[in-house]
Each structure stands twice: as structure tokens, then as C-alpha cells.
Amino acid sequence: MKTAIIGGGAAGFFAAIHAASPHNEVFIFEKTPKLLSKVKISGGGRCNVTHRPMEIAKLVKNYPRGEKFLKKVFRHFKQEDTFQWFESRGVQLKIESDGRVFPVSDQSSSIIDALLKEAKAKNIRIETGMNLKRMEANGNTWTLHFDSGSWKFDKVVICSGGHPKTEGYQFLKGLKHTIASPIPSLFTFNTPQESIRELMGLSVPHAYVRLEGTKLSYQGPVLITHWGVSGPAVLKLSAFGAAWLHEKEYQAKAIINWNQDFGEEDYQNQIRNYIQAHSSRKVKNYPLFDIPGRLWEHILEKSLVEEEQIYGNLGKKQINKLVQHLFCYILSVKGKTTFKEEFVTAGGVQLNEVDPETMASKFHPNLYFAGEVLNVDGITGGFNFQAAWSTGFLAGKTIINSAI
Numbered sequence: 001m002k003t004a005i006i007g008g009g010a011a012g013f014f015a016a017i018h019a020a021s022p023h024n025e026v027f028i029f030e031k032t033p034k035l036l037s038k039v040k041i042s043g044g045g046r047c048n049v050t051h052r053p054m055e056i057a058k059l060v061k062n063y064p065r066g067e068k069f070l071k072k073v074f075r076h077f078k079q080e081d082t083f084q085w086f087e088s089r090g091v092q093l094k095i096e097s098d099g100r101v102f103p104v105s106d107q108s109s110s111i112i113d114a115l116l117k118e119a120k121a122k123n124i125r126i127e128t129g130m131n132l133k134r135m136e137a138n139g140n141t142w143t144l145h146f147d148s149g150s151w152k153f154d155k156v157v158i159c160s161g162g163h164p165k166t167e168g169y170q171f172l173k174g175l176k177h178t179i180a181s182p183i184p185s186l187f188t189f190n191t192p193q194e195s196i197r198e199l200m201g202l203s204v205p206h207a208y209v210r211l212e213g214t215k216l217s218y219q220g221p222v223l224i225t226h227w228g229v230s231g232p233a234v235l236k237l238s239a240f241g242a243a244w245l246h247e248k249e250y251q252a253k254a255i256i257n258w259n260q261d262f263g264e265e266d267y268q269n270q271i272r273n274y275i276q277a278h279s280s281r282k283v284k285n286y287p288l289f290d291i292p293g294r295l296w297e298h299i300l301e302k303s304l305v306e307e308e309q310i311y312g313n314l315g316k317k318q319i320n321k322l323v324q325h326l327f328c329y330i331l332s333v334k335g336k337t338t339f340k341e342e343f344v345t346a347g348g349v350q351l352n353e354v355d356p357e358t359m360a361s362k363f364h365p366n367l368y369f370a371g372e373v374l375n376v377d378g379i380t381g382g383f384n385f386q387a388a389w390s391t392g393f394l395a396g397k398t399i400i401n402s403a404i
Contacts, residue, residue, distance in 0.1 A: 001025070001403050003155040004144055006132055008035040011371025011388035012159035013115045018396025019157070020122035023403045027153075028119070029130040029146070031160070036112050038161075042385070043100070047108035049086065050389070051382040052099040053079040062383045064185065064240045065346050066376030070387060072356035077393040079386060089114045098232075100381050132160075132171045140365050155366045155402075157359075157395045162345035162372035169373075172349070176363040180375040182347030183246040185239045188230035189254055190335035199294050200226040206290075208260040209233045212253035212330075216241045219260045224295075227337050229254065236379040238336070242346045250336045256329040258299075259289045267323040271314075279312030286311070289326065299325045344384060348375040359395035368395040 008030030092104040103110040210217035223231035287296035303321035361367040370391035
């Protein structure tokens with residue numbers, strides 16, 4: 001038996017490794033000259049392999065698209081299995097305080113080397129620079145037409161990743177499968193008209209961000225950049241709000257509470273209590289609510305609090321404005337910035353056309369899908385890689401079981 005894996009990324013390698021056997025010759029075809037390119041750059045070159053183990057019911061809540069589908073997939077291969085797989089191959093993993101998992105080496109090369117070594121041990125043939133133009137079903141077998149010629153296979157696993165445009169799925173045309181239009185997920189909010197951009201580089205650890213006019217919100221660190229706001233809270237919110245923001249052409253209002261532990265009344269009460277206890281202190285020199293100094297000064301300026309003003313001289317209107325900007329800071333979002341190398345797309349092959357117990361196409365025998373080519377995407381934190389390992393594993397195992 002011969003199996004073709006289309007795509008040399010995380011899902012492709014995992015599918016290939018788990019499909020390979022003495023009875024099944026496996027080929028990986030990668031369009032570009034580079035293998036495992038997202039693995040290499042993920043997590044700033046450290047590779048965020050997965051997230052700390054948790055119950056499947058909680059795990060699937062981190063996927064804006066694909067929750068029900070992945071519930072079935074993860075029963076076959078979940079985070080504990082990812083840990084076991086890599087650690088049994090000499091790659092020690094560590095869990096960071098926010099739940100993200102990295103190799104102890106802090107080098108993505110540890111993950112890449114383990115995958116390449118395993119592929120070599122399984123005699124997997126790897127072909128780079130192979131652009132698949134179209135696929136043809138001939139009964140139960142497949143003919144793959146590349147720029148450089150045609151190949152015949154018994155089984156095919158599509159692991160070609162997400163594409164920013166529908167044209168990227170052109171090679172699937174004529175296979176009955178429908179493609180959910182790709183839209184960006186995981187992006188930062190551009191705020192070109194907002195003065196807050198002058199604070200670039202500043203981060204706030206426990207903010208709460210929501211999109212006006214929706215029920216969409218997320219809490220966590222927020223980073224101010226030269227183009228607007230980013231950080232985990234914003235990126236995760238962009239993932240869950242991907243379709244809504246796309247529809248609004250990325251024109252929206254983001255509302256920030258700079259410290260998620262405080263409500264509107266809490267801010268009011270604490271400011272009044274502080275005034276009673278420290279009325280002669282200069283407001284500028286004594287930031288409250290764990291707000292960084294530069295952000296505190298920015299909020300004071302917007303609240304019309306003068307440079308030399310002391311707490312005892314704060315008027316009612318100033319206190320109300322101060323509370324408003326702490327609890328309900330409004331930012332006009334106009335556009336987005338995506339990370340080109342690490343882009344994640346919402347969109348791809350519709351999930352109701354794929355069997356979540358086998359990753360097999362419901363329309364074609366001997367055709368399988370794994371990874372971001374599916375309409376599945378996770379928030380930041382290792383969730384997209386976990387979906388790649390799990391779907392790749394399941395496709396590979398289904399194929400190897402059929403060869404026995």
C-alpha cells in the first residue's frame with residue numbers, strides 16, 4: 001500500500017509517522033522548500049507544543065470553530081498523549097504558569113528533530129517543492145497531479161494547512177467538499193487614531209476586553225503596540241470574534257477594563273477611600289489598581305486631572321471620568337494586523353463532511369484530512385498544535401489499521 005501526505009507541517013508529519021508500517025509506504029509532499037515551518041517559529045522559536053492537560057469538555061472550549069468535532073477526536077489522542085509521545089522520544093516538556101507547554105530546551109528544534117528522526121526511522125520519503133495542482137479519484141485509488149508530474153496512491157491525507165484565500169484550496173476543486181471561506185483569526189486590533197499607541201511596549205497583566213454590540217469578551221494580558229492593542233486577551237477575542245469582525249470590516253469599538261478584579265463601584269470606592277487616607281498625595285505619583293505608571297498618567301490626562309493635582313482636590317466629575325477610563329476605556333478599532341508567518345485562519349473543509357472518528361472524507365474512500373485544512377482553529381496557547389497532533393494521529397492510525 002502507498003499513502004501520500006499532502007503538507008509537511010505538524011499534522012502532516014504526525015499523520016505520516018502514524019500511518020507508516022512495513023505494509024504501507026508513506027510519502028510527504030511539501031509545496032515549499034521548508035518543512036515544519038510553523039513549528040520552527042511558533043512561540044518565538046520555542047514551539048508551544050500543547051497546553052496543560054485538562055478534561056476534554058474544558059479543552060474544546062478553546063476552539064472558536066470545531067468544538068463538537070474535536071470532542072470526538074480528542075477521545076483518541078489528547079494532551080497527555082502528546083506529552084507521552086514526545087517525552088518517550090527524549091524531548092522533555094515543561095508547563096509554564098499560563099498553561100502553555102514548551103520543550104525544556106526552549107528550542108523548537110527539539111520538536112523538529114524528534115519528528116524528522118521518527119520519520120527517518122519509519123522510512124518515510126519526503127519530497128519538497130511539490131505543488132499539487134489537482135487530484136483525481138480512480139475507483140479506490142488516487143492520481144495526484146503535481147507541477148513535476150503525476151503519482152498514484154492508495155490513500156491520501158490532506159494536511160496542507162490553512163490558506164488566507166479560497167484559491168489556496170483550488171486543488172480540492174471537483175471533490176464535492178465545500179470550503180468555509182477563509183477569514184483571519186488571531187490578530188491584533190489596529191487603533192490608528194488613538195493616542196494610547198504612544199505607550200507602545202507597555203503591558204497590563206489582568207485586563208478585560210469586550211467588543212461593543214456583542215457578548216464577546218476575554219480577559220488576560222493586554223499589550224500596547226505601535227499599531228494598537230495586542231496580547232493574549234486581544235488575540236483570543238479576535239479568534240472568537242473573527243466572523244463578526246470580518247463582517248464589520250474590522251471597524252469596531254473595543255472596551256477595556258484595565259484591571260479585571262475591579263468593577264465600576266469598586267473603582268469609585270477605592271478612589272474615595274484613598275482620598276480620605278492620603279488627600280495630600282499627588283495623583284500622578286501614586287497610581288492605583290496596579291495600573292502601570294505611564295498608563296495611569298495617560299488615563300489622568302484623558303480624565304482632565306492636572307499634572308500637579310493632589311488626591312484631596314479631585315472633583316466629582318474628575319473621579320467619574322477617572323473611573324470611566326479605568327473600567328470602560330473605549331478604543332476605536334480600524335483594521336487588524338496578522339502575523340504572516342504564524343497566521344491562523346478560520347475556514348477550510350467543512351466539518352460535517354469529515355468523520356471525526358477516522359478523519360475520513362464522507363464523500364471519497366481513502367481520502368482523509370488533518371490539521372488546519374479543516375474548519376477548525378484554536379486560540380493561542382498550544383491549542384492549534386494539539387488539534388494538529390490529534391487529527392494527524394487519528395488519520396494515520398485509521399490508515400495503518402486498514403492495512404492490517
